Amino acid sequence: MLDAKIPAGPLDDKWTDYKGHCKLVNPANKRKLEVIIVGTGLAGASAAASLGELGYKVKAFCFQDSPRRAHSIAAQGGINAAKNYQNDGDSVFRLFYDTIKGGDYRAREANVHRLAEVSANIIDQCVAQGVPFAREYGGLLSNRSFGGTQVQRTFYAAGQTGQQLLIGAYQALERQVALDNVKMYARHEMLEVVMVDGKARGIIAKDLVSGKLERHFGHAVLLCSGGYGNVFYLSTNAMGSNVTAAWKAHKKGAAFANPCFTQIHPTCIPVSGDHQSKLTLMSESLRNDGRIWVPKKQGDNRKASEIPEEERDYYLERRYPAFGNLVPRDVASRAAKERCDAGYGVGTSKQAVYLDYGAAIERYGRIEASKEGKDNASIEEIITWGKGVVKEKYGNLFDMYEKITGENPYEVPMRIYPAVHYTMGGLWVDYELQTTLKGLYALGEANFSDHGANRLGASALMQGLADGYFVIPYTIGNYLADEIYNKPISTDHEAFVAAEKEVSERIEKLMSIKGTQTVESFHKRLGKIIWDKCGMARNEQGLKQAIAEVQALKKEFWSDVKIPGTVHEYNPELDKAGRVADFIELGELMCIDALNRNESCGGHFREEYQTPDGEALRDDENFMYVAAWEFKGDSNWELHKEPLQYEVIKPTQRNYK
Amino acid sequence: MNLTLKVWRQKNTNEKGGFETYQVKDISSEMSFLEMFDVLNEQLIRDNKEPIAFDHDCREGICGMCSMYINGKPHGPWQANTTCQLHMRAFKDGDTIVVEPWRAKAFPVIKDLVVDRSAFDRIIQAGGYISVNTGNAVDGNALPIEKAKADASFAAAMCIGCGACVAACKNSSAMLFLSAKVSHLALLPQGNPERKTRVVDMVAQMDKEGFGACTNTGACEATCPKEISIANIARLNQEYLVAGLTANK
Numbered sequence: 001m002l003d004a005k006i007p008a009g010p011l012d013d014k015w016t017d018y019k020g021h022c023k024l025v026n027p028a029n030k031r032k033l034e035v036i037i038v039g040t041g042l043a044g045a046s047a048a049a050s051l052g053e054l055g056y057k058v059k060a061f062c063f064q065d066s067p068r069r070a071h072s073i074a075a076q077g078g079i080n081a082a083k084n085y086q087n088d089g090d091s092v093f094r095l096f097y098d099t100i101k102g103g104d105y106r107a108r109e110a111n112v113h114r115l116a117e118v119s120a121n122i123i124d125q126c127v128a129q130g131v132p133f134a135r136e137y138g139g140l141l142s143n144r145s146f147g148g149t150q151v152q153r154t155f156y157a158a159g160q161t162g163q164q165l166l167i168g169a170y171q172a173l174e175r176q177v178a179l180d181n182v183k184m185y186a187r188h189e190m191l192e193v194v195m196v197d198g199k200a201r202g203i204i205a206k207d208l209v210s211g212k213l214e215r216h217f218g219h220a221v222l223l224c225s226g227g228y229g230n231v232f233y234l235s236t237n238a239m240g241s242n243v244t245a246a247w248k249a250h251k252k253g254a255a256f257a258n259p260c261f262t263q264i265h266p267t268c269i270p271v272s273g274d275h276q277s278k279l280t281l282m283s284e285s286l287r288n289d290g291r292i293w294v295p296k297k298q299g300d301n302r303k304a305s306e307i308p309e310e311e312r313d314y315y316l317e318r319r320y321p322a323f324g325n326l327v328p329r330d331v332a333s334r335a336a337k338e339r340c341d342a343g344y345g346v347g348t349s350k351q352a353v354y355l356d357y358g359a360a361i362e363r364y365g366r367i368e369a370s371k372e373g374k375d376n377a378s379i380e381e382i383i384t385w386g387k388g389v390v391k392e393k394y395g396n397l398f399d400m401y402e403k404i405t406g407e408n409p410y411e412v413p414m415r416i417y418p419a420v421h422y423t424m425g426g427l428w429v430d431y432e433l434q435t436t437l438k439g440l441y442a443l444g445e446a447n448f449s450d451h452g453a454n455r456l457g458a459s460a461l462m463q464g465l466a467d468g469y470f471v472i473p474y475t476i477g478n479y480l481a482d483e484i485y486n487k488p489i490s491t492d493h494e495a496f497v498a499a500e501k502e503v504s505e506r507i508e509k510l511m512s513i514k515g516t517q518t519v520e521s522f523h524k525r526l527g528k529i530i531w532d533k534c535g536m537a538r539n540e541q542g543l544k545q546a547i548a549e550v551q552a553l554k555k556e557f558w559s560d561v562k563i564p565g566t567v568h569e570y571n572p573e574l575d576k577a578g579r580v581a582d583f584i585e586l587g588e589l590m591c592i593d594a595l596n597r598n599e600s601c602g603g604h605f606r607e608e609y610q611t612p613d614g615e616a617l618r619d620d621e622n623f624m625y626v627a628a629w630e631f632k633g634d635s636n637w638e639l640h641k642e643p644l645q646y647e648v649i650k651p652t653q654r655n656y657k
Numbered sequence: 658m659n660l661t662l663k664v665w666r667q668k669n670t671n672e673k674g675g676f677e678t679y680q681v682k683d684i685s686s687e688m689s690f691l692e693m694f695d696v697l698n699e700q701l702i703r704d705n706k707e708p709i710a711f712d713h714d715c716r717e718g719i720c721g722m723c724s725m726y727i728n729g730k731p732h733g734p735w736q737a738n739t740t741c742q743l744h745m746r747a748f749k750d751g752d753t754i755v756v757e758p759w760r761a762k763a764f765p766v767i768k769d770l771v772v773d774r775s776a777f778d779r780i781i782q783a784g785g786y787i788s789v790n791t792g793n794a795v796d797g798n799a800l801p802i803e804k805a806k807a808d809a810s811f812a813a814a815m816c817i818g819c820g821a822c823v824a825a826c827k828n829s830s831a832m833l834f835l836s837a838k839v840s841h842l843a844l845l846p847q848g849n850p851e852r853k854t855r856v857v858d859m860v861a862q863m864d865k866e867g868f869g870a871c872t873n874t875g876a877c878e879a880t881c882p883k884e885i886s887i888a889n890i891a892r893l894n895q896e897y898l899v900a901g902l903t904a905n906k
Contacts, residue, residue, distance in 0.1 A: 050791040065712060066778050068818055069720040085798060121794070128794035130787045130847050132811035139801025157811055163719055164814060171786035178782040186775065209767055238714040272687045277695055278716045400718060403735070403742045404689075469791045518702050520695070564702050569669070570710055570768045573702065 001255070002628055002642045005430040006110040011648050015114040018431075019474050023481035030055035033480050034488060036203055036218030038190045038245045040067030042162070042461055043444025044224030045169035046468025052176030054473060056480075059216055060173065061185045061205055063240055063575075068170040071226060071238040072464060075162025076283035076397065078144060078154035079461040081119040086143050090151040092116045097649060099459060102148040102328050103424070103452020104602035104618065105651035106258070106626070108644060110431060111449045118470040119462050123155055125469055129168040133157050145288050146457040148328035148656075154458045159283050159397045165461055169468070188214075189575060190245045193221060193252050193440060194499045200249075200440035201489055202496060204503045208575060211568040213500050215491035219483045220439045220476060223249060224468070227423035227445040229262065231583045231590065232535070233527020235420035236268060236281040242579040243586050246427050246446050254435040255628035255640060257428035257448035259586065260594035263455055263603050264536050265421030266332035269404050269414075270352040279419040280404055282355070283397055284457040287325045287332070289360035289390070290414075292316050294353050298343040304354055304413045315339055323656040330454040330603045330616070331656060333418035337536050338614065340417070347415045356413035361386035418536060422460060424451040424603065425593075428628040428642075432475035433467060436628075439479065443467035448626070453602025507567055510577050515560030519577045522557050526550065526580070530587050534594050539607040543595040550588045551635060557584060589629060589637060596639065599623045611653075620651055658684050658750035662697065664709055665757045670765050670773075676755075686746040690733065691716060691723065693745055710769040718742040718882065721817030724824070725770055726757040731821035731880045739819065739882045759820050761829035763867045774820050776866040777834060783862035784855035785838045787847050806844050813840035815883045822877035822885075828869030833877035835863050836893035837885045843896055853900035860897055 007014040025033065033056050037048045040062040048060040062070060082095040095116040100107055123141070127133065133155050134142040143152040157164040176182040185205065192204040194215070202217040228243035229235035250256045267282045293312045300307065315335055317324045327335075336353050339345065346352050362379075365386025369377040377385075387410050391398065398409045405415070427435045427442035429449055434441050444464035451459065489496075533546035557580070565571040600609040600616035601623070609617045626642040659682045667674025681697050688696075691713050698708035714722040723740040727733035733743045748754065756770065764772040814837070822833035839856050842848035848855070871890060878887040 046791075053790040064714055064720070064722060065774060066818065068778075069714055069722050071715060071720070074715045074717055074719050083797070121792075123797045124794035125789075125791060127797040127800070128787065128789045128847060130810075130842050130845050132807050132814050132841070132845065133797075134811075135802055135804045135807045137804050139803055139807075140798045157814075160719065160815060163817075164811070167814060171781060172789075172791075174778060174781045175786040175788060177778075184778070186778075236717075238720060239716060240714050273685055275685060275688045275692045275696065277689070277692050280717045399737070400742070403718075403738065403744065406744070406746060473791065518699055520699060562702060564705070564707055570771070572710060573708060 001436060001630065001640050002428065003430060004108065004642060005432060006108070007431065011109060011113050014110050015117055022474055022478040025477050025481050025484065027055050029484045031057065033057065033483060034059065034218045035220050035222065035476070036216055037061065037222045037224060038203065039070065039224035039226060039446070040170070040173065041070035041072035041224060041226055041444060042166055042169055042464030043446070043468045044070070044222070045166065045173045046465050047222055047224060047443055047472050048182050049169060049172035049176050050469050050473045051476070052179070052181035055181070058176070058182040059185065059218065060182055061188045061190055063187065063189045063208060065186055067173055067184060067186065068167065070166065071241050072166045072461070073163045074238065075461055076159045076281065077146065077285035078156035078161045078458040079122065079165060080146065080153050080456070080458045081123045081155060081462065082116055082153060083120050083123060085141060086152045088151045090153050094151065095119060095153065098149045099450065099456060100452065100649050101654060102456035103454055104616065104654055105452065105620070105624070105646065106261070106601055106644065107450055107452030109646060109648060114471065115450050115463060115466050118466045121470055122462060122465045126165055126168050129172060131157065131164045131168040133164070144285055145326060147284055147287060147326045147332070148323070148456040156285065159285070159394055162461060165465065169465070191248060191503045191578070192499045193249050193437070194495050195252060195437070196489055196493065196495045199438045202491065204499050209570050211571060213503055215496045215500060217488050217491055219480055219486065220441065222441045222443060222472065223427065223446050224443045225446050227426065228583070228586055229420045229423050231526065231587050232420040232531050233523050234271065234276060234279050234531070236265065236279050239278060242582070244579050244582045246442065247582040247586060249427060249435065249437065249440055251631050252437065253631070254437045254440060255428040255630050256425070256589065257626050257628045258425035258453070258593065259590045259629070260534065260597060260604050261424035261453050261602065262420060263329060263422040263424060264333045264418045265329055266336055266418050267355060267416045268419035268421070269401065270347060270349060270417040280400065281419070281421060282401060282414065282416055284329070286355060286394060286397065290325065290355045290357050291359055292325055292353055292355055294339045294344040294346060304346070304356070313344070320656045327656045328454055328456060333536060334605060336418055352415040352417045354413040355416045357390060357409065358413070361390055361410070364389035422455055424448065424453060424455055428626065432478060433472060434475070434479065441472065441476065443472060453604055507574070507578070510561070510574065510581070511563055511567060513559065513561050513563070515562045517560050518562055519573055519580050522553065522561060523580045523583070526553060526584055526587055529553070530590065534591050537605050537607050538594050540595065543591045546591045547588055547595070550584060550591065554584045554588070557581065588635060592637065593627055593629065596627060597623055615653070618653070624651070658686065658745070658748065660684060660748065660751070661753040663753065663755045664770070666709070666769055667766050669768055674766065684745055686744070688745045689716065689741060690725070690727070690743040690745065691741050710771045712771050713741055716741040719817060721819035724759050724772060724819055724821070726759060726824055728755055731759065731824040732882055737882055737884050759824035761823045761868070763829065763831070764820060764823065774818070776868070777818050777820065777831070779866065780831065780835060780859055780862045781838065784851065784858040785842070787842060788851060800846060802846060810841050810844035813837045813844070813885060813889055816885050817883055819882065821880050821882060823868065825876040825880035826869065827874065827876070828872060830871045830877070831863050831868040832871040832890050832893065833881060833885055833887065835859055836889035839893050839896055840889040843892065852896065853904040856893065856896040856900050857904060
């Protein structure tokens with residue numbers, strides 16, 4: 001079932017060879033070929049713009065009121081690229097190597113190498129579009145450091161890199177809308193894939209304003225619908241982010257790969273109470289300059305400012321001297337959990353650690369004093385200057401922290417705790433980004449391909465844009481070249497009729513339950529099960545319990561959910577109910593996958609499998625494979641294994657010490 | 658804390674709307690404003706009433722989707738803030754809070770507090786981009802850009818397209834939104850080739866959408882969650898004038 005279609009030949013030449021030999025579609029024929037794109041984040045918007053420019057007829061869908069609002073917009077810290085502008089030893093190989101190692105040797109070499117190869121083009125493209133990246137005084141692009149690397153290869157626009165990149169892609173997309181190459185459907189949600197003769201030929205979408213179902217034909221369908229972090233209820237994802245598009249494809253036959261590989265980001269604002277609806281990330285870039293610590297004494301209730309330097313435990317610097325505060329996310333998150341579980345946590349909940357800018361403010365202040373030639377500046381002056389520098393680099397993040405917590409992070413250390421942020425798992429795709437369903441592709445976070453068991457910071461933006469701008473324009477041609485003889489299929493075709501019927505029956509079924517519990521309450525309960533038992537640490541017993549609990553929750557949901565309103569109107573509760581129903585099914589598969597993987601790797605930490613000093617212990621002999629699950633029916637999946645072959649890199653135990 | 662809410666309810670675009678009054682109890686000061694609305698909606702659903710429709714997504718102040726007019730101010734009482742980042746410590750026990758949708762001819766109400774802002778997308782379609790196809794770009798460092806200009810461009814590009822500027826303006830003018838986009842691109846050398854047509858076409862589209870004229874009142878700047886400066890409007894006027902006098906089109 002799984003043919004990754006990795007081109008033959010040396011790693012360095014695979015992508016070049018592929019591009020040189022893949023099939024092409026001539027411009028006149030492109031105009032006759034229709035492509036459906038679901039989702040308009042970095043992957044979807046860049047794909048829609050690029051395919052529109054090539055001349056394909058594109059239809060793009062998003063559930064938000066404008067494509068510009070997709071959740072890529074919230075990415076803060078930056079985007080990696082192997083430009084080596086800093087002359088610090090970066091290269092395509094190093095970016096490739098860091099990403100494979102960061103992913104704990106559970107990603108495909110060929111895909112990751114291609115990602116590293118095109119990374120430099122992404123920066124060039126974005127600059128050309130007018131993305132205002134941060135610059136040095138000489139006018140050249142600025143870089144910062146990110147976790148899991150020892151070079152500075154991250155390009156950024158203050159703490160709003162995702163916003164600026166998405167606006168760039170959105171502008172390119174809107175330009176194609178104006179040229180009539182792309183037709184945009186905002187406030188629409190995809191609810192089914194339509195398969196005709198074994199190929200994806202369209203979708204059933206719901207107009208969220210009128211509640212009407214629509215049929216849309218495409219010679220190919222691209223899912224760029226993001227990740228499934230909201231299965232945890234609380235995550236840094238947007239409220240609307242969901243797995244529904246990917247899940248519908250999965251239930252139609254697309255294999256779902258490594259669902260248990262989820263990323264818990266170490267630096268988020270801690271939960272403040274039961275009312276919490278979402279969590280907010282504090283960019284990883286803050287670990288560049290901030291130092292993470294907890295008191296050396298358990299249950300220390302003193303204020304941070306009252307704890308002297310020698311009574312602070314900078315545990316990341318202590319445990320990982322080589323990478324210090326810049327260890328990868330999975331390592332940093334587990335270390336924070338370990339300290340809090342051991343009773344060293346801070347704040348009222350004791351489920352938090354400090355991220356302290358005191359030292360950075362002073363260091364930057366001294367640099368400014370030196371620039372101004374003021375050798376005998378007072379400490380107050382130095383701190384004022386230092387705050388100015390920190391404000392320029394991270395001002396919007398500090399403001400956000402203050403708005404949420406009511407505390408001023410320039411004066412007191414921030415309290416942070418890990419939170420669900422990204423999902424490395426997703427629809428299984430081959431080298432061409434095609435799923436196991438012909439004609440159905442998955443791009444960006446929606447696929448599983450590049451990050452293995454743990455994603456490095458600033459690599460999600462890179463992957464989304466790589467897939468959309470530089471990979472799919474080539475690989476889709478290789479498929480569509482054989483489709484030029486196929487005329488568009490009428491949406492009166494029986495496959496469309498049947499798919500629409502399926503969707504409307506499901507909606508009717510949801511509406512007819514008329515139970516007593518709200519959608520939100522089910523989502524919260526699901527999130528708690530998954531977070532407690534399939535979160536930062538997992539074990540066999542807990543996962544088995546979780547599977548039983550999720551199955552019971554599913555039964556309860558389908559017999560007691562309460563949905564107000566009617567079908568043919570703007571009804572967000574109904575839309576949410578459909579998404580939560582899919583999350584419940586996915587939650588079960590995540591636990592099954594986590595239970596199957598009897599090893600620890602990256603973000604997947606099975607308590608039974610750890611080294612004596614608490615690091616993840618892989619089992620390469622038995623688990624060096626991608627777990628791709630095929631849907632076989634209610635609570636029933638078949639596992640297919642794609643063995644991972646490392647031809648260039650030799651997997652070792654990850655070491656950040 | 659316990660609060661009284663007066664919320665605009667409107668079934669759809671065509672039907673007439675009106676205020677409804679609701680009571681919410683035991684609201685924590687640590688909740689966000691939208692979490693308070695979540696509590697209210699859960700309560701309404703349990704009481705077999707229809708929940709209030711409102712736009713929201715990222716809940717971290719960057720997507721621009723949330724859009725409530727709170728006590729006569731877009732996004733509520735805090736400076737430089739979006740509705741989703743407004744927290745309940747801004748209010749005190751016993752307060753009455755009035756919540757309305759954005760009000761503008763160009764933003765028709767879809768339902769309750771949800772409005773249609775697609776006019777903004779059409780303004781961008783009229784020219785809010787640089788015409789460069791994928792794959793054409795030269796090296797990112799081939800074109801050094803003065804830091805001050807890059808920073809000024811970024812400051813304008815921070816616009817989240819929420820529409821608060823329009824909602825705050827007595828004329829429902831979209832000049833701050835438009836000027837932010839024009840400035841973002843006009844301040845960069847990459848934006849130069851299309852500089853004149855861009856501003857002329859975008860202004861024409863803005864007028865066509867039914868936004869009002871700018872009378873330099875400054876309510877837009879005062880309410881903008883991203884503190885986009887009104888100086889951008891001055892730059893827009895200058896760009897427009899120059900384009901009008903010198904463009905070939």
